[in-house]
Amino acid sequence: MAQHSNGLHHHGYVERSALTHALSAAERRMLDPDEVMHSPDEVAAWLAGTLRAAMGLTEDEVAFTDETEIWLAESRRGETIVTGLNDGPTITAEAVYDSNCECERQLKPVSPTKKRR
Numbered sequence: 001m002a003q004h005s006n007g008l009h010h011h012g013y014v015e016r017s018a019l020t021h022a023l024s025a026a027e028r029r030m031l032d033p034d035e036v037m038h039s040p041d042e043v044a045a046w047l048a049g050t051l052r053a054a055m056g057l058t059e060d061e062v063a064f065t066d067e068t069e070i071w072l073a074e075s076r077r078g079e080t081i082v083t084g085l086n087d088g089p090t091i092t093a094e095a096v097y098d099s100n101c102e103c104e105r106q107l108k109p110v111s112p113t114k115k116r117r
Ligand SMILES: [Zn+2]
Pocket: 009, 010, 011, 036, 096, 101, 102, 103, 104
């Protein structure tokens, strides 16, 4: 599987608020991420899955084909991606340098409840 090439990974955050009321990047960084993603494929899949869940739709109903292409390209470039619904939630995949991040150093096992399918 393709890894992030440039020492980056992404943190996934889901906020209940609309984008206009979402946290700033600095505020978000203080929180524990809802998800940690290590490849562009994971980022795109997490964004699509989280957005679908927020809309209450299945993969058959909304595939996010075009969006996935954009998300893959953006996460390969190491960009932070923000999406979501007008009234919330706001869904953010924040690009983080491995060297700046505690979550990589701790290497704590992921609890089974955190892995959603
Ligand atoms: Zn991290």
